Amino acid sequence: MDDLVNWALFLIVNGLALYAAYCFSGYFLRNSLSSATMPALSLGIAASGIIYFAHITLVVLFLGVILRYLNLYSVVVTSVLVSIVMVYRFRRDCQPFSLPLKQSICRIYKSKDFFLYGIILLFIAQVIILIAKIIILPPHIWDVFTYHLTPAVEWFQQGLIPAVIDTPVYRINAQALGMTVLNYWHFIFFRDDFLVELPMLLWALLLVPVSYAAMRLSDVSEVWSQKFAILIFFIPIVLMQAITAKDHLGLNVGFFAALLFISIFLKSRDYKMLLLAATTFGLMLGYKLSAPLYPIIAFVFFMVFIVMNDRRLLLDSVERLA
Numbered sequence: 623m624d625d626l627v628n629w630a631l632f633l634i635v636n637g638l639a640l641y642a643a644y645c646f647s648g649y650f651l652r653n654s655l656s657s658a659t660m661p662a663l664s665l666g667i668a669a670s671g672i673i674y675f676a677h678i679t680l681v682v683l684f685l686g687v688i689l690r691y692l693n694l695y696s697v698v699v700t701s702v703l704v705s706i707v708m709v710y711r712f713r714r715d716c717q718p719f720s721l722p723l724k725q726s727i728c729r730i731y732k733s734k735d736f737f738l739y740g741i742i743l744l745f746i747a748q749v750i751i752l753i754a755k756i757i758i759l760p761p762h763i764w765d766v767f768t769y770h771l772t773p774a775v776e777w778f779q780q781g782l783i784p785a786v787i788d789t790p791v792y793r794i795n796a797q798a799l800g801m802t803v804l805n806y807w808h809f810i811f812f813r814d815d816f817l818v819e820l821p822m823l824l825w826a827l828l829l830v831p832v833s834y835a836a837m838r839l840s841d842v843s844e845v846w847s848q849k850f851a852i853l854i855f856f857i858p859i860v861l862m863q864a865i866t867a868k869d870h871l872g873l874n875v876g877f878f879a880a881l882l883f884i885s886i887f888l889k890s891r892d893y894k895m896l897l898l899a900a901t902t903f904g905l906m907l908g909y910k911l912s913a914p915l916y917p918i919i920a921f922v923f924f925m926v927f928i929v930m931n932d933r934r935l936l937l938d939s940v941e942r943l944a
Contacts, residue, residue, distance in 0.1 A: 625812075631694075632811040635701050642708035643673035648715035650898050654890040661838040663722040664831035665886070668879055671828040672902050675804065675821075675872075677704065679905060682803045686783030693781055694810050730848070738849055745852050748861070749827070755865045756819045766867045769794040771818060774806040778813070800908025801869035818867050825871040826864035830855055832879045839885060869909040876906045877916045884920060888927055 647669035651662075681701050686692040730738060761771060773794060777783050786795050804821035811817075834851035838844065854860070863871045880902040887895035903917045 628812050631698055635698055635705075635811075638705040638709075639677050639701055640670065640674055642705035642712075643670040643677060644719065645712040645716040646670075646673050646708050648717045649712045650894045651717065652715055653892045654886050654895060661835045662717060663719070663726060664835040664838070666717050666719070667831040668828060668835055668882065669898055671824070671831075672876070672879060672898065672905070675824075675905055676901050677701070678807045679800065679803050679908070682806055683783070686777060690782040692777060692783065697807070697810055729844070733845055735845060738845065741849060741852050745855060748856070749823075752823055752826075752861070752864055756823060757816050759865070761815060761819065761867050763866055763868065769797050769799075770802055770867045770869075771805055771815070773799055773802050774809050774818070777806055778810065798869075798908055798910050798913065800905065801867070801872055803908070804872075805867050819865055822866055822868065822871050823864045825875050826855065826860050828879070829860065829871075829875045832875065832882055836878070836882050836885070839882075839889070873906055873909045873913060873916070876902050876909070877920070880906070880917075880920060881923075884924055888924075 644666060647666050650669055651665055654665075678701075681697060681704065682692070685696050685700060689696070730742070761767065768791060772789070772791070773787060776787050776789075789795070801821065805818045808817040808820050809815060830851050833854045834847050837847035837850060842850070860871065880899045883895045883899040883902065887893070887899070899920075903920070906913045906916055
């Protein structure tokens with residue numbers, strides 16, 4: 623009976639958070655998606671994933687650090703309230719989901735591309751295998767035991783997030799623990815570690831729509847974008863990291879997503895895309911001590927693109943005057 627209640631809470635809270643994130647993503651994307659060249663569905667999924675992770679992170683940190691009252695009941699109530707407010711405020715901005723998905727499936731079916739059919743079936747089989755591994759196999763990497771998961775158990779026992787954990791393992795208090803917040807979220811519902819590696823699989827899955835959207839914005843054809851986006855998921859390091867409680871996929875997929883949002887801003891001049899990029903960078907900063915280098919690199923490229931674009935506009939104006 624307890625398992626049924628836990629599963630019901632997990633599915634309801636996370637389902638509502640995902641729906642709220644999708645509604646909120648429509649607010650950020652509504653101006654940019656006015657262009658016919660924008661891949662609406664993949665961008666909506668990518669933005670929703672970032673907002674969903676931000677939702678989880680803010681809820682756990684607010685309860686654990688500010689209120690210092692962190693347990694299953696506070697997590698459920700706070701998350702549900704935040705989700706309801708987001709849905710109520712942004713439901714009118716929510717982009718269609720079922721119709722674009724149906725249209726995309728129909729186009730894939732009508733393409734008669736059996737290679738595409740094959741890699742889609744392999745992708746589905748691989749995701750099922752990874753989920754089975756996450757559920758059946760325990761965490762198995764030494765640094766996961768050293769400092770990634772240990773704080774989540776300590777937070778659970780204390781009912782808050784302390785500034786310093788009393789431990790002989792000094793690395794715990796010297797590491798960024800942003801990914802541990804996501805691990806804690808998937809631990810608190812069941813008080814069990816069988817889903818603590820799920821966040822990294824979600825980051826790996828987010829790589830597919832982000833890659834597809836990036837290729838479509840680069841004028842790669844729809845069919846080839848679908849193929850390459852799925853094949854990127856099969857990169858060995860992605861599959862290896864997808865069943866861990868580490869933070870590398872979150873850091874690098876987040877960086878890729880932030881660059882995608884910045885590139886959309888450069889095309890549409892929609893400043894809301896910079897807010898999405900900033901949200902993504904904010905998540906990344908909590909994942910690793912080296913994370914501040916990523917937004918610095920992105921800022922350099924951003925300024926280069928701005929200068930190049932302004933110079934092109936200036937040259938066009940001079941040519942017209944001449």
